Amino acid sequence: MKEDRSEMAAKDVELDPRSAAISEPLSSSSSSPAAFNAVVSAGNKSRSCKSSLPVTQPPCPGHVLENVLENVLQFLTCRRDRNAVSLVCRSWYRVEAQTRFEVFIGNCYSLSPSRLTRRFKGVRSLLLKGKPRFADFNLMPPDWGAQFAPWVAATAMAYPWLEKVNLKRMFVTDDDLALLAESFPGFKELILRCCEGFGTSGIALFANKCRQLKVLDLIESEVTDDEVDWISCFPEGETHLESLSFECVESPINFKALEGLVLRSPFLKKLRTSRFVSLEELHRLMVQASQLTSLGTGSFSPNDVPQGEQEPDYASAFRASKSIVCLSGFRELTPEYLPAISPVCANLTSLNLSYANISPDILKPIIRNCHNIRVFWALDSICDEGLQAVAATCKELRELRVFPSDPLEDSESPVSALGLQAISEGCRKLESILYFCQRMTNGAVIAMSENCPQLTVFRLCIMGRYRPDHVTGKPMDDGFGAIVKNCKKLTRLAVSGLLTDEAFSIIGEHGKLIRTLSVAFAGDSDMALRYILEGCPKLQKLEIRDCPFGDVGLRSGMHRYHNMRFVWMSYCRLTRGGCRDIAHALPSVVAEVFGSDVDDDDDNADYVETLYMYRSLDGARKDAPKFVTIL
Amino acid sequence: MRDRSELEVGKSNLPDESELELGLGLSLGGGAWRERGRILTAKDFPSVGSKRAADSSSRQGASPPRSSQVVGWPPIGSHRMNSLVNNQATKVAKADKEEEEEGEGKKKVDEAKDVSMKVNGKVQGLGFVKVNMDGVGIGRKVDMRAHSSYENLAQTLEEMFFGMTGTTSREKVKPLRLLDGSSEFVLTYEDKEGDWMLVGDVPWRMFITSVKRLRIMGTSEANGLAPRHQEQKEKQRNNPV
Numbered sequence: 070m071k072e073d074r075s076e077m078a079a080k081d082v083e084l085d086p087r088s089a090a091i092s093e094p095l096s097s098s099s100s101s102p103a104a105f106n107a108v109v110s111a112g113n114k115s116r117s118c119k120s121s122l123p124v125t126q127p128p129c130p131g132h133v134l135e136n137v138l139e140n141v142l143q144f145l146t147c148r149r150d151r152n153a154v155s156l157v158c159r160s161w162y163r164v165e166a167q168t169r170f171e172v173f174i175g176n177c178y179s180l181s182p183s184r185l186t187r188r189f190k191g192v193r194s195l196l197l198k199g200k201p202r203f204a205d206f207n208l209m210p211p212d213w214g215a216q217f218a219p220w221v222a223a224t225a226m227a228y229p230w231l232e233k234v235n236l237k238r239m240f241v242t243d244d245d246l247a248l249l250a251e252s253f254p255g256f257k258e259l260i261l262r263c264c265e266g267f268g269t270s271g272i273a274l275f276a277n278k279c280r281q282l283k284v285l286d287l288i289e290s291e292v293t294d295d296e297v298d299w300i301s302c303f304p305e306g307e308t309h310l311e312s313l314s315f316e317c318v319e320s321p322i323n324f325k326a327l328e329g330l331v332l333r334s335p336f337l338k339k340l341r342t343s344r345f346v347s348l349e350e351l352h353r354l355m356v357q358a359s360q361l362t363s364l365g366t367g368s369f370s371p372n373d374v375p376q377g378e379q380e381p382d383y384a385s386a387f388r389a390s391k392s393i394v395c396l397s398g399f400r401e402l403t404p405e406y407l408p409a410i411s412p413v414c415a416n417l418t419s420l421n422l423s424y425a426n427i428s429p430d431i432l433k434p435i436i437r438n439c440h441n442i443r444v445f446w447a448l449d450s451i452c453d454e455g456l457q458a459v460a461a462t463c464k465e466l467r468e469l470r471v472f473p474s475d476p477l478e479d480s481e482s483p484v485s486a487l488g489l490q491a492i493s494e495g496c497r498k499l500e501s502i503l504y505f506c507q508r509m510t511n512g513a514v515i516a517m518s519e520n521c522p523q524l525t526v527f528r529l530c531i532m533g534r535y536r537p538d539h540v541t542g543k544p545m546d547d548g549f550g551a552i553v554k555n556c557k558k559l560t561r562l563a564v565s566g567l568l569t570d571e572a573f574s575i576i577g578e579h580g581k582l583i584r585t586l587s588v589a590f591a592g593d594s595d596m597a598l599r600y601i602l603e604g605c606p607k608l609q610k611l612e613i614r615d616c617p618f619g620d621v622g623l624r625s626g627m628h629r630y631h632n633m634r635f636v637w638m639s640y641c642r643l644t645r646g647g648c649r650d651i652a653h654a655l656p657s658v659v660a661e662v663f664g665s666d667v668d669d670d671d672d673n674a675d676y677v678e679t680l681y682m683y684r685s686l687d688g689a690r691k692d693a694p695k696f697v698t699i700l
Numbered sequence: 701m702r703d704r705s706e707l708e709v710g711k712s713n714l715p716d717e718s719e720l721e722l723g724l725g726l727s728l729g730g731g732a733w734r735e736r737g738r739i740l741t742a743k744d745f746p747s748v749g750s751k752r753a754a755d756s757s758s759r760q761g762a763s764p765p766r767s768s769q770v771v772g773w774p775p776i777g778s779h780r781m782n783s784l785v786n787n788q789a790t791k792v793a794k795a796d797k798e799e800e801e802e803g804e805g806k807k808k809v810d811e812a813k814d815v816s817m818k819v820n821g822k823v824q825g826l827g828f829v830k831v832n833m834d835g836v837g838i839g840r841k842v843d844m845r846a847h848s849s850y851e852n853l854a855q856t857l858e859e860m861f862f863g864m865t866g867t868t869s870r871e872k873v874k875p876l877r878l879l880d881g882s883s884e885f886v887l888t889y890e891d892k893e894g895d896w897m898l899v900g901d902v903p904w905r906m907f908i909t910s911v912k913r914l915r916i917m918g919t920s921e922a923n924g925l926a927p928r929h930q931e932q933k934e935k936q937r938n939n940p941v
Contacts, residue, residue, distance in 0.1 A: 205779075206772030263779070289779040317779060400783070424783055476776045476784065505774060532774040589773070614772070 102162055104657070105188065106152035107632070108179035108686060109172060138164045148173060167191060174198065175634050177215055177239065178659065181687040182223030192228045194258075195220075199239035201637050201681060202587075203612055205263065208639055208679065210663065212694050216266075217241040219692075225252035233258040233284075240264070243271030250278035257309075258284035268293030269320055273302040280304055283336075286314040294320035301326040310334040314341035316365050316398065321345045331358050338392075341365025344400035347372040348383065355386040364390070366398030369406060369425070383409035397421035404431045414438035421446040423472050429454035437462055446470040449484040449505060456488035460495025468501040468526075478533050482506050486513035486540075493517035501526035508539040509566060514548030518555035527552050528563035534590040537567040546572035553579040560607075563587035573597035577604025585610040598622030602629065612637045620647025623680075631657045635683040644675040645700070651682070652700035659685045660700045661693070771828055771841050831857060833885070833916040844908045850900050854887065857916065886921075889914045 142165060145151055155165040170193040172185065177199045185192075199215025217239045224231055231253045241264050249256065256279045269292060276285065276299060300323050303310075308330070315322075322345045331337060331354055338361060340354065346367030355361070371380075383406060387393070393413045402425035417439050422432075423446040432447070432455045439445075442463045447455070449471050459466070469492060471484055484506050490513040492499065499521040509531050517524070529549075537544055545566035553559060553576050560582050564572070568591040576583070577600035584607050592598070598618040601611070602625050611633065619642035630636065630651070645662065652660035664678035689699040776784075828841040847853045887899040891910045899907070899914070 203772070203775075205777040206775050207778065208772045263777070289777065291779070319782075423780075472780065473774065473776070474784070476774050476781065478770075478774070505776075530774055534770075534773070587775075589775070615770075 102155055104686060105180070105184070106155060108176070108684065109148075109152075109174060109185075135160060135164050139168055142168045146171070170194060172196070176683050176685075177220070178690050179634075179683060179685050182220050184687060186223050186227035190227075191230070192224070193230055194233035194235075195224065195231065196235040196237075197239060198237045201238075201610075201612065201635055203614065203637050203639065204238060208614065210694075210696060213663075213697065214690065214692055214694070215239045216692065217245045221245050221248050221252070225249075229253065230255060232256055233260075235260040235262075236264055237262040238264065240266040241271075242266050243268060243274065246271035246275040247278075250275045255281055257281055260284065260286040260288070261290050262286075262288040263290060265291040268295040269297040269299045269318070270295040272318075273297045273299035276300075277302040277304060281309055283309050284312040285310070286312055286341075287317055288314060290317050292318045292320070296320070298323045298326065300330060303330050306333065308334045309336060311336050312339035312363075313337065314339065314365065316341045316343050316400075318343050324350050328353060328357065334358075335360075337361065339363035339395075341397060342367040344368040344398075348403075348406060349373075349381060352381040352383055352386050355390055359389045360392055361390060362392045363395035363419075364393055364398070366396060368401040369399045370401045370403040371406070384412060388412040391416075393417070395419040399425035402427070404428075407431055407435060411435065411438060415440060417442055419444040422451075423447055423470065426450045426474055427455075428452070429458065433458045439463060441465055444468045446472070448472050448474045449482055450474045452483040453485055453488035453491065456484060457491040457495075460491040463496060464498070466492075466496040466499055469496070469499065470503040471505055472503075473505040473532065476505075476532070478507075480507065480532075482508075482532070486510040489513040490516050493520040497521060498523055500524060503528040503530075503563075505530045505532060507531065507533050508536045509545065509548070510540050511538045511543065511545060511548035511551075512540070514545070515551040518548075518551040522556060523558060524552070524556040525558050526561040527556065527559060528561070528587070529565055530563065531566040534565075535567045544569050544572065546575070550575040550579075553583070557582070559583055561585040564591060565589060566591075568597075569593055570597040570600065573600040574604075577601050580605045580608075582607050584608060585612075587612045588616055589613070590615045592616045592618065595619055595622035595625075599625040602626030609634045611635070613641060614638070615640045617642055620644055620650075623647060623651060627651060627654060630655055630682060631684050633684065635681065637679070637681050639679040641677075641680075643677040643680055645677055646675055648677055648680050648682075649700045656688075657684050657686070659683055659689050661697050662700060663697045771843070829911055829913050831914040831916065834918050834921070842914070844911060847908075849904055850907075853899075857887065857914075885916050886919050887914065887916055 138161065142151075142154065145154065148171075151165055151169055155162045166188050167190050169189050170191060172189060172192050172194070173196045174180070174185070175198050177197050197217070197220060199217075200209060200213065203209065204213070215238060217236060225248060229252070232255055234249065234256075235258070239261075241261060246267055249259070259275065259279075259282070272285075272287070272292065276282070310330075313330075313334075322343060324346065327342070327346070328350075331340065337358055340358065340361055341363070342351065342354070342365050344367055346354070348367075348369055348371045350372075351367050351369070355364070387410055390413060394416055396410060396413070396417060396419070399407075399422055404425075404427065407425075407427070411434075414435060415438050418441055420439060420442055421444075426448055427450055429452045432451045436442075436455070436458050440462060443465050445459060445463060445466060445468070447470070451459075451471075456471070459469075471488070473480075473482065475482075482505075484504070486506075486509050489504060489506075489509070492502075493513070493516045497520060499517075500523050502517075502524070503526075506529075509529065514529065517527075531545070538548070545564075545568055548566075549562075549564050549568065549572050553562065559580065562576070562580065562583055562585070564576075564587070570593045573592060573596075576586070580586070583605050586601065586605065586608060588601075588611075595618055597616070598613075599622055601608070602622070608629075613636075616638075618638065623638070623643060624647070626636070648660050648662055652658065659682065661681045662677050662679065663681075693699055828843050831840045831842055842853070842856055844853075847856065888896050889899050889907075889911045890896050890913045892912060894912075896915070902910075
């Protein structure tokens with residue numbers, strides 16, 4: 070811990086913990102609070118909060134001051150502010166550590182659990198992220214790591230009042246869930262996103278033991294079917310449940326038990342069922358729980374062939390659900406039933422149709438009423454025509470995601486530049502877009518950059534690799550260049566299509582706020598990587614695959630790797646020697662090298678298939694599997 | 701330049717692999733053989749190959765939904781991919797119920813279920829086999845589940861190893877005819893027992909369950925590679941490993 074108070078206090082009020090980390094040399098025995106702040110707050114989403122606390126040289130810290138500080142600090146929730154506060158002096162550091170209840174860890178390997186528990190004493194809420202995003206695309210071998218076990222063990226001892234755990238891309242076992250449930254009597258919220266390693270038996274145990282549970286959200290996780298009726302395992306009597314989400318659980322559900330659970334959960338606001346809930350069953354649930362605000366509709370397909378008047382009136386169930394603002398599910402949609410949702414369309418702020426193969430004709434009558442939609446996810450089956458309909462009505466749209474219904478390189482994509490152009494003209498408030506298509510034009514991308522200046526997230530995936538502008542034949546440099554030049558708030562960018570080094574020169578120069586950059590099958594040479602690393606001052610997460618970038622390019626970022634959350638490069642031109650040089654030069658950075666072939670033992674010389682590099686306060690991890698080499 | 705970047709470097713048990721300098725002078729840009737390059741399969745050796753039941757692929761009905769030919773591309777999360785597969789499987793099953801074709805339908809449903817079971821398990825690397833080509837130090841991977849026939853597979857391989865031009869005004873290289881017989885290259889595979897065989901001998905479905913890895917080798921080397929000679933070749937080939 071820093072002794073020199075005066076040096077700290079003299080620092081700028083708007084203290085950026087990461088820049089502070091540069092100036093302080095790191096050693097493994099004592100890691101500076103600034104460095105700790107950096108790993109614990111990297112990925113801070115609350116960018117816009119301003120520090121309202123005047124930071125001046127405090128007088129001699131006394132008990133009185135600390136008490137006052139404690140009372141003041143409880144109003145300070147923004148991570149960035151808290152980090153700034155903690156760097157003022159020792160006493161402030163101590164008080165801040167005692168009063169921080171919410172901890173965010175963007176990379177579970179950036180520090181050890183014991184370091185967390187040593188500093189913070191009263192954690193109530195923990196958000197932990199494990200594997201990097203490219204693991205979702207089978208680019209990482211299984212059993213790589215990101216186990217939750219050590220964390221639950223450490224926190225079980227240190228934080229008896231832990232209430233919330235939010236995990237993303239972690240490996241969680243049934244035992245972990247059991248320990249979680251047993252260790253924290255007041256546990257309230259469990260959110261597992263893109264996790265794996267557990268099954269329905271773990272969920273059952275957890276549900277049974279946590280009597281105060283408010284939130285159980287299983288999102289896009291892989292849940293083994295242990296053939297346990299977990300829904301029946303919730304305790305008897307009234308529950309505190311406010312949110313129950315199990316859309317990703319691929320096993321049949323005991324509907325009677327689910328219905329019973331919903332009936333005795335008066336506080337339930339969000340219910341997201343899996344595809345094993347039929348339309349008839351959904352109807353019954355809706356009738357019992359008309360207070361829902363967010364509904365995951367399950368399969369949205371009737372079990373049996375309807376028999377005339379015996380068919381439930383689905384529209385009236387929706388009419389009765391006056392509070393619904395968010396709809397998802399539609400996992401096995403029978404399209405003729407979709408109009409049943411019409412009564413809630415005008416109130417909807419979020420609609421996720423991305424698991425339903427919907428044609429423009431089915432979409433149009435629905436979307437026509439969705440004036441208030443802010444978030445819309447769909448499959449490209451809605452075609453450009455569907456997107457035009459969205460553009461015509463959804464003037465409040467902030468986030469759009471268009472997924473491919475046929476995720477192949479050479480398929481006929483029903484969406485194109487036309488759809489993108491239409492959206493840009495109709496939805497001027499757009500902030501975030503993810504768009505899959507087969508080919509694109511610079512014109513449409515430029516149009517979006519000009520029409521939607523509020524964009525913070527622009528992810529365009531031209532599925533055909535190396536595809537140029539299909540009208541002009543030129544690379545997509547101009548399009549992406551316009552995005553970074555015109556969208557001044559851009560923090561996340563994913564590029565695709567044919568791109569030369571020039572594109573990256575523009576990105577490096579103009580992408581001043583970019584924190585996450587994803588690059589695949591692009592660039593001509595190391596220069597492209599250099600442009601990125603020598604530019605983009607706020608870059609935190611860099612994911613690259615299949616680009617002609619080698620050791621020279623990698624070296625050009627030496628000055629900044631300790632200031633980034635991670636760098637991922639797979640199928641590029643790195644050599645072990647090159648990566649090793651970097652690793653040895655930067656002690657605070659861990660460089661992992663691995664390939665996706667578990668059984669391969671012939672040492673294919675120098676070649677590096679995947680490099681995953683991240684900063685860490687506690688050095689190399691001890692749980693690396695044998696196919697991972699830590700340089 | 702670009703054709704290099706798209707290649708994934710895999711491990712290779714090629715004997716001369718150590719001589720290759722990765723990333724430098726590694727040129728697939730040799731236009732000559734690119735244009736002429738094609739991959740031969742057992743069909744090109746009429747004396748060896750049995751009448752291919754690759755035509756059985758047409759009787760497979762709804763072929764399994766094809767995933768990407770390059771691992772992890774396009775970048776769709778495995779959860780969503782699985783769901784797309786499930787969707788297709790259910791559609792097939794439903795379509796069959798409607799069609800009421802007992803025999804055909806049952807077969808389709810089984811196959812669809814088969815696919816969804818495969819995909820619902822650990823997706824990682826399940827269908828992917830490595831492909832190495834003689835003279836090329838870096839290998840690729842192909843998803844066997846994504847292909848429905850030998851022709852299909854050969855086309856993918858041709859595109860992977862020959863397909864990319866280096867010019868900026870890109871046109872997709874037209875897929876070359878596979879079975880013309882005058883190619884310099886032959887496609888072979890290593891099966892579950894470790895034997896190296898000529899691709900195309902056995903029915904497609906049997907092939908995809910037994911193939912472990914693929915190798916594109918020069919015709920001269922492959923001369924005489926036939927089921928009856930495969931034990932000899934196997935010894936020669938497996939030695940350097």
